Amino acid sequence: MAGADIDVVIRQTAKQQNKTLLAAIKARRDHFTGLAAKAKDATSKERYKQAAKDVVEQGAAAMRRLQVSADNAADSFARSMRMASDAFAAKAAAEAAKAPAEKAPKPAKKAAKASVKAKKAAKGKKK
Incomplete structure (x- = not known):
């Protein structure tokens, strides 16, 4: 899971929590149904x-809120x-565009150095 995206992990964790919550809701509903019997x-x-009925209704609302919250967190992280x-x-x-601009003056410097070398060579031939 080390290479997994965190937004996927958030969604998986929420899904597991929803399953656990659903099991707890059903158990509580069964408890009240048994008492009614x-x-x-x-x-x-x-x-x-x-x-x-109220346990089921409130539990379903809690599950929806949990799911929406997890979806929002996962979407926010991914974004x-x-x-x-x-x-x-x-x-x-931007750095790549900036780099050629910096390299452009260098050929001019090389050309200037070449002209200096040419002048020195011309002076050497005159002597």
Whole structure:
């Protein structure tokens, strides 16, 4: 997993947490359903059934929030890595464009040195 992208790891972790949360929701729902089955009077039975429905509803909302939060974090991370990569590429391109501009004066210096050498050689021939 060392070479895996972190945004993928974030999504996988959220998926595992959602599975765990779903299992806990089902267990709690079953608990209240069992209490409803054992209830002696109708009001208690209805109250436990409603509690079971509420557990499922609130648990599903928590799962959605967890998933949305994980998706946002993964998307944000992926976007920031993409922007950092683009910035690095732009910086490298700017340096590459700057490098030929710096190399252009060097041939002029070489030409100047060549003309100095030619003048020295001409002086040497005159003597």
